[in-house]
Amino acid sequence: MSRYSAAEIEQKWQTAWDETGLFRARHADDRPKYYVLEMFPYPSGRIHMGHVRNYTMGDVIARHKLATGHNVLHPMGWDAFGMPAENAAMAIGGHPKDWTYSNIDDMRAQMKPLGLSIDWAREFATCDPEYYGQQQSLFLDMLEAGLVYRKNAVVNWDPVDMTVLANEQVIDGKGWRSGVDVERRELNQWFFKISDFSEELLSALDTLENWPPKVRLMQENWIGKSRGIEIPFRRTDGADPILCYSTRPDTMRGATFIAISPDHPVSRSLADANAELAAFIADARKMDTTEAAMEKAEKKGIDTGIRVRNPVWPDQTLPVWVGNFVLMDYGTGAVFGCPAHDQRDLDFARKYGLEVRNAFYLPGDPTDVTDVALVPAKTEPVSYVDHFAGIDEVTSQQGIDATIDWFEAKSLGTAQVRYRLRDWGLSRQRYWGCPIPVVHCETCGVVPEAKKNLPVRLPDDVSFEQPGNPLDRHPTWRFTTCPACGGPALRETDTMDTFVDSSWYFARFTAPDAATPTDPDAAAYWMNVDQYIGGVEHAILHLLYARFFARAMHITGHLPAEAIEPFDALFTQGMVTHEIYQTRDANGRPVYHVPEDVENGALKATGERVEIIPSAKMSKSKKNVVDPQNIVSQFGADTARWFVLSDSPPERDVEWTAAGAEATHKHLSRVYRIAAEIRAAEEGPQGTDEALLREMHRTIHDVTLGLESFGFNAAIARLYAFTNTLAKSTAGAAARREAMKTLAQLMAPMTPHLSEEIWQQ
């Protein structure tokens, strides 16, 4: 072969690797183990450049570790449950199962040509009954361990589609499919007790040294620990006091009203006798809970007529309002409003003509002031604090803590540590998910399914013509017998949130065929994941849920104590972006064009200039998607792999360009050519060329360092430089041969096929 033919080379070596079972991982081995994992894909049907970059990074590490004497586990699977499959069934007919499995086949067929060093024998999909059956078993263990419970919760309910909607599926207060107003409905739902682990999930973040600081910080903020105090406000009518939660009791002097949630018990009981209030509460209920809506929503309130006393200055009485902005499930569902020091409270006070009172005495100011402009800057020392604890700066954290202590010492309140983290509601009124393995028995109530009856399989004969959950209207599926009393019972028809599926798959990969969720030996040997790689979009939910699950799996005996932090190192890679090409139609609306139709900034067909928007996320609607399959068939997998790693550091976005891909291909052709030249060079008595060999060893050092520290772009730059040196080298044939072999070896993690070809010749 005189020309570089990626197609031939790649096919040849992929077959060879397959036949020798090179990437099969076995857990009896003297070599140190290394588990590298990329976040597994949702089987949409097409792989995209982001997948290529993600899996190539993992593959570079896997191959590098394999080459440096490690026993490597590098598996792949499918995060296969979820709504798109049901949506496809509703839109185009067919069955979610068929749609999903056929997508998996398609995607596997697109991935295999990339030459990834994956142990395909371990592949599974989360919708395999073998997988979700083990998940049900895990759920039952967690139920027994008290890590799962049922409670009523308010959800977004679409009255037409008859299903719960995620916040993301509520657009402007309306269901994204039905277009009707979404209701807030209270339903009985299953919850994981993740909030029991708030403190531990928070403090253990410090041990995750090889995680990006940014991700740790995001989790810290999400868990949201705060120290505050619960303060009872006595009512003038002598009824039970209203408990308010505050993290800023130092602003007590500025309190001019109390706001309670529409869901607060006091609001509810008053509503019985107050039609206006009842209407207000009903109205607040209708408001959807999405971020966007919350931001726009007007702050509204209604005076209850109740008055309470300021606990520190009892001669001051404050009105109690119901406010639509007060959340029932944070703190006590009641707050005191301090308009002088809080923008939201100020807006509210202005709207309803409530008093604005400065919380802090200004130096030399003996009386209360009402002008907001006089409020001292946060860090300014204030003089009034002798009232509290004799501290001179209330607004430092120390000052706030001292104020809390002061309140406690005077028996005016109880210090509280609170977390923003809520329990994880896992019930979904959906078909295509893991059935929750419980039954509802008239005599026994909620009863866990017996493990011998697992998996509770999804029925195949379902229809999607009607809205709602097909499991609910299935003629027979629901009807079963109670595992406890043997009487008639109904199955739970809710399925699990798909985040559950991805919360433990990494553990299942260590023994994908085990008859229990994990195999203790295999889990002990392979866990933890040494390097986990994925998108930063999973920084909070997936990674937090997985950390919770690892703890739950330890408690239920499915993972060793060492595995409660399942990912030793985490790397979040950047996106692959591409220019967008757009022109305008007669009405000035943008029209997008695929890259193939554009040449030199103009449409190939008409010559019309296109507007170029650089570095945009690839998306179908903007038509700037580059299909990896096309690149592989045009240039080969090695070119695609090399390109997505070159140019940009892996944590940053990389811009895909046709010119860059071509240049990469030219470079690989050049390496191939140089190798051929060197092979053909006359053997002779020439000695070594020390300069070349010195450069070679320097390259080995730099590239190794680059591969081990996610400096792939720098490693590749070094390989370019060495290729140039080698091409120009006038050293003897033996030295050049040695240098060429080394070059091939160093390139191998990125371009395994080309390297293997050069190495073997």
Add this chain to the structure above:
RNA sequence: GCGGGCGUGAUGGAAUGGUAGACAUAUCAGACUUAAAAUCUGAAGGGCAUGUGCCCGUGUGGGUUCGAGUCCCACCGCCCGCACCA
């Protein structure tokens, strides 16, 4: 509002506090060719001198240091995450 990150040629980006701009793209020139492609050789931060040299340069302004793209302070700009959380 709270939290975090980043500012280096035309472009993507290199650079344990020690020769800024490695490597690549785009560009230009040359060789080969009837021509083109491919390939090979070379130029290239800006300015002045163009002859070997000089001056200025990592968002802006200060500071630490023998020495700062790198460390510290302030400001400007961009990006990201969170947010009626009391």
